[in-house]
Amino acid sequence: MEYTPRDLDKKWQAFWETNGTYTVSNDNTDRPKYYILDMFPYPSGAGLHVGHPLGYIASDIFSRYKHMKGFNVLHPMGYDAFGLPAEQYAIQTGVHPADSTEQNIQRYQSQLKNIGFNYDWSRELRTSDPEFYKWTQWIFIQLFEHYYDLTTDKAAPISQLITSFEHHGNKQVTAVTTQEDTFTADQWKNMSAKEQSDILMNYRLAYRQLTFVNWCEALGTVLANDEVKDGVSERGGHPVEKRPMMQWSLRITAYAERLLTDLQTLDWSDAMKKMQGNWIGRSEGAQMFFAVEGSDQKIEIFTTRPDTIFGATYMVLAPEHDFVPTLTTANQQEAVDHYIDYVQSRSEVDRMSEKEVTGCFLGSYAINPFTNTRIPIYIGEYVLKDYGTGAIMAVPSDDDRDHVFAEKFNLDIIDVIDKSKYPGATRQDKLGTMINSDFLNGMEVPDAIEDMLQRIETQKLGKRQVNFKLRDAIYSRQRYWGEPFPIVYDPEGVPHVLPIEDLPVELPELEDFKPASGGKSPLARKQDWVNLPNGWTRETDTMPGFAGSSWYFLRYMDNHNDQAFASQEALQYWQDVDMYVGGTEHAVGHLMYSRFWHKFLFDKGLVPTKEPFRKLVNQGMIQGVVESIYLDKEKIDGRSRFVSAPIAKKETAAGKSFVSILTHVDFVRDYGSDNSYLDIAGIQEFIQWRPDFAKARFETETGYVQDGQFTAVSPGAEDVKLITHSEVGKMSKSKYNVINPDDVVERYGADCFRMYEMFLGPIEQSKPWDIQGIDGVYKFLRKFYNLFFTHDNFNVSDQEPTPEEYKILHTAIKKVSADIERLSFNTCIPAFMVATNELGKAKCNKRAILTDLVRLIAPFAPHIAEELWHQLAEKGSVHHATYPVLNEEYLKEDSIDYPISINGKKRANAQFSADATKEELEKAAIELEAIQRWLEGKTIRKVIVVPGRMVNIVVG
């Protein structure tokens, strides 16, 4: 019988939809719950590409498996629908982001449905839907109305803080805050509303502060880091500088400690936990103040190595440090201004990755509080404003960057630690004996650190402090396509939240999406929206991409609720995400923010768990191949000249220069290989696609193509092979290398596509897309299908299977169930192939074997399994059937094939009884003829026997 996968795809997808096969209920008491979630996609204009479904297929297999194993499985899908690309597209084309987003979602939806996923589509959500972002705004309001109370170690209402201020001022308040000055109850009561609001901002979990943005004067807009390359805008190459702006931030740092400690409770990879841990970056040390010579100012620093203070020979401030203007002396002014200009053009990544140290002397001196010597104060780009206090004491003898800096600027280097006792110890090991350090001399480093911490505290130079690398999250964007803030300002500029009845604050309609003057959001131009009748004004910034994605997983539990973000019943039932599947690119951003929001909601008693994602699975990315051809920079006879890669290489060596012109991968034969090339048809396609090159000449090593004609240069040459340049890169519209799963599905069917993506390799590994090899999976599916047919007739036998046939089946059951449990989907496919090949050879068409095999393969190939299930006249859907159970009895072996090694090298194989003892195995192995010849003239020193595994004879 011919296997026609597309017919089966359509037939059963319709069946599942009409029968509601994948609808999930919130009150199923028979089955334990299991929540498996995919990181939802941003619906880009390029459509879903073959990389997206990799994780979705894995989670689909797992959720189907879990369902067959008796769980009530929640497996939803939605769209992260707000974002910059839609807005940029709108600016370029005038298409409203809502329209392009809707269109993209429709496309994604049809592509997803085409692969036959078991999503419960009635739970679909979009972050740009007002019904959804009403609750994003609501959660923001809660953050605004809370502060972090260190006594109870959780979020508390701001009203409680106000009561406290009214009675005692802020002296006894222990909270996470940036408020430095203290005030009394009376002082508080006498403050204006604006003054009170400003103070509360230093406590709120959502607050406003001055932060820096990438400002591009020429484009009149704020740029994402992504849009800045080498200090200039990616579009147009205009200068970009850092500019301070009043922006909303979230006080994620209040949760730093809990985010770190609770990591331990999660079933995430060690790599992922490490990355999050390093991102939080907890370090213990001392906060200290250094006096400035001839000034009252004291420079606050943080150091994890107070023991090295006798080696602190200079200080470095971040170039943006508040003290820079006052500490700059007149004769250094010009140099400092010049240096700051340079730093402003640099991105943070540039600054951190610069190997060459740069800096500038301010002209002022600080006093080292322990040596009482004057030490020069510099600014340097390697000190970041946002990390620590934005100032360091530099110890060139014990810090690599300080060392390089000191050498460059000829600063003193004093060795303070003798590491001779600890060869190979790194700075992180904190080992050594103190020298040149007065009262610390002779102490071991850890003791010296403790001693210094005590002295610093008793001498009131500073105090012990825990510092985090984690920074508060900037939450404002000067954009249109995001959630509006539920915030209005009164005439004094005091922000107020809107009552819940006024939510959602919907995005107003707009026709022009360019930024407003001063880099403000386009919303600022919508005067009738911004200005309220009572003279108050709306916040015009919008929320960032991570707003909706920080809590969307809760909404799936109850996505039509208009009374709450989800009902307590739904939250109590589903609890948390049991398994979360997505890419490592979200390792720190999305996952950290989600955990933070979840913990906040937990503090409020709104969610039942401390952590949102119990288990995390990282899928690798499927990359694309980027293909380009070489264009001669000079024209020949007025024609553009493209050359084959070997020619370009040769001529480049001879001094000619070429530019790479991207070509669509569809035109390239053998793309991705070293020998990828354009043949004559490919060249025609390229010309059609880039008509500006219609007149170009395409030179290969055997001739050239011009005006559609090939002219051979070397005699007898017929083939046109214009070798292209291939490299691995992101699959994206701009690289012309997006592979649409629809095309693959159309040709091979959804089941084949699903199994092939799994067959490509381990789920967590990245690899470039390559269609080579899909034929093998297709052949397998056809063979599998034909196990059930004799010629064109469905034909299965009710005879009792033989022990061999049971063994084939149960070998597959064992391998596949074990591999699904450890998420090794790629190794399941060969198990199915082997079983199918062996059953084919045995001409087995026994119902007892095939029915179980259909159930076993159902999670992987849902369409073919459903078809055969119905052909077998089984009831209902195979996806509601139970999973086959392993019976080890069928797998028992009498004898085992042992490898016999001499000195660890395999020299022979032999069958020994499965229940042979160690002694028997040793004796039998030595007696083997193939082994005897290796023992001649040698002494047996030792025999290692691992029963069931191997025998190794050590000779000498």
Add this chain to the structure above:
RNA sequence: GCCGAAGUGGCGGAAUUGGUAGACGCGCUGGAUUCAAAAUCCAGUGGUAGCAAUACCGUGCGGGUUCGAUUCCCGCCUUCGGUACCA
């Protein structure tokens, strides 16, 4: 730069706890079938030497631990992801 991951035949990969390196598939070679092709089926396929039996080499590179290392440790190289406004 910093943090994390990966590197095995011509290609994708397998080897689950330190125990037969290369399962399975692609590709390639030869054969069967066919007027021919496609499809299908059978056999072979890491490298070197050899008619063969077999031997030696071989899991990015250099060292180490071990009876035994793709697996553990140390030092490098290359590629990929993140680096706080791409999502």
